[in-house]
Amino acid sequence: MVVPLQNTVRDYAWGSPTALPELLGVEPDGKPQAELWMGAHESAPSVLPSGETLYDAVSSDPAAVLGEETAERFDGRFPFLAKLLAAAQPLSIQAHPSREQAIDGYRRDEEAGIPRDAADRNYKDAWPKPEILIALEPFDALVGFRPLDRTVALLDALAPAGFGELKEQLRNGKLREAFTDFMSRDRDAIRPLVGALGEAVAQYTGEAFALERETLAKLCADFADDPGVLAALLLNRVRLERFDAVYLPAGNVHAYLRGLGFEVMANSDNVLRGGLTSKHIDVPELVSVVDFEPLADPVLTATALGDGVATYETGCEYFAIHRVELDRDERTVDGVGPRIVCCVDGTVDAASKESVVTLSAGQSAFAAGPEEPCTLRGSGTAFVVSAR
Numbered sequence: 280m281v282v283p284l285q286n287t288v289r290d291y292a293w294g295s296p297t298a299l300p301e302l303l304g305v306e307p308d309g310k311p312q313a314e315l316w317m318g319a320h321e322s323a324p325s326v327l328p329s330g331e332t333l334y335d336a337v338s339s340d341p342a343a344v345l346g347e348e349t350a351e352r353f354d355g356r357f358p359f360l361a362k363l364l365a366a367a368q369p370l371s372i373q374a375h376p377s378r379e380q381a382i383d384g385y386r387r388d389e390e391a392g393i394p395r396d397a398a399d400r401n402y403k404d405a406w407p408k409p410e411i412l413i414a415l416e417p418f419d420a421l422v423g424f425r426p427l428d429r430t431v432a433l434l435d436a437l438a439p440a441g442f443g444e445l446k447e448q449l450r451n452g453k454l455r456e457a458f459t460d461f462m463s464r465d466r467d468a469i470r471p472l473v474g475a476l477g478e479a480v481a482q483y484t485g486e487a488f489a490l491e492r493e494t495l496a497k498l499c500a501d502f503a504d505d506p507g508v509l510a511a512l513l514l515n516r517v518r519l520e521r522f523d524a525v526y527l528p529a530g531n532v533h534a535y536l537r538g539l540g541f542e543v544m545a546n547s548d549n550v551l552r553g554g555l556t557s558k559h560i561d562v563p564e565l566v567s568v569v570d571f572e573p574l575a576d577p578v579l580t581a582t583a584l585g586d587g588v589a590t591y592e593t594g595c596e597y598f599a600i601h602r603v604e605l606d607r608d609e610r611t612v613d614g615v616g617p618r619i620v621c622c623v624d625g626t627v628d629a630a631s632k633e634s635v636v637t638l639s640a641g642q643s644a645f646a647a648g649p650e651e652p653c654t655l656r657g658s659g660t661a662f663v664v665s666a667r
Contacts, residue, residue: 346648423574507554614665625659
């Protein structure tokens with residue numbers, strides 16, 4: 280059967296008070312609504328019509344919920360977590376660990392006796408967190424390290440005082456050293472550099488780095504003594520149009536800035552932060568997982584499969600994503616293991632032989648791994664997430 284899911288909204292401070300309510304067609308309550316989680320993560324699992332959480336259902340009988348092959352491949356854990364994400368303010372400068380790094384970090388935190396819900400705990404679980412963010416509207420982000428020659432050109436254009444050493448490091452290919460140096464400085468040392476950068480940005484009138492100027496001006500004003508502002512100098516500044524995406528494998532440094540998107544990741548809540556946040560920061564741990572290879576082209580577009588179906592090719596072993604666009608017609612989308620269907624526009628029916636769930640924007644449904652592929656029909660857009 281296909282069944283509806285009841286999902287939890289997370290009220291992180293950076294969330295928009297209006298974007299998710301508008302998508303869901305409900306009145307805002309005045310509080311930030313940052314993420315709506317769909318899946319079986321222990322922190323905020325979806326609830327089935329029976330009242331049982333999806334996490335408990337998987338724990339009780341992994342093969343029945345995930346399918347035998349998926350349950351065996353992922354050690355009885357639901358493989359992915361889907362979210363609607365609504366950012367009104369920048370998220371932290373952050374990166375996520377690989378599987379091996381997550382296992383090691385989780386073991387160290389457990390041995391140290393740090394409670395799993397402690398604010399200063401780095402590893403909430405022993406899983407990696409590769410993720411994809413698909414824009415539902417124009418979405419701004421910092422994603423991956425910009426090619427070094429391009430960053431040198433940015434610094435030359437802005438000409439901020441006190442950044443000569445950084446330019447020299449980048450010219451010599453010392454990105455790790457530059458990033459680590461910035462992120463490790465105390466706030467008294469950071470403040471004059473952010474001030475100098477803010478003054479340089481205010482005086483810049485060129486068009487070559489318009490998006491960078493926009494972002495750096497806001498960050499300098501809002502985070503006057505935060506090393507994350509200087510880290511932002513090193514990252515690609517992207518503006519995604521509707522249904523454009525960024526894929527973030529392990530070690531990719533990033534920060535979402537503003538917008539509404541559909542996000543899918545491995546079923547983990549492991550985040551290592553370095554700045555632009557009041558949450559726990561651990562720079563040595565962050566640096567230990569970072570991939571310092573520059574990323575020339577961070578934007579990912581979908582591959583059309585025909586008949587209104589497109590897929591996002593990431594190569595990630597934990598999830599596969601299809602986007603289905605309907606105009607009073609129907610499509611059947613194959614998928615391995617458990618599936619979550621999330622409607623993001625219009626009205627979509629998710630149907631199996633035994634049940635039909637009608638979804639409006641922001642609502643989702645679940646089909647267990649052993650179930651046959653479900654059919655989508657109606658007029659609207661939905662994402663179908665499955666195990667790969």
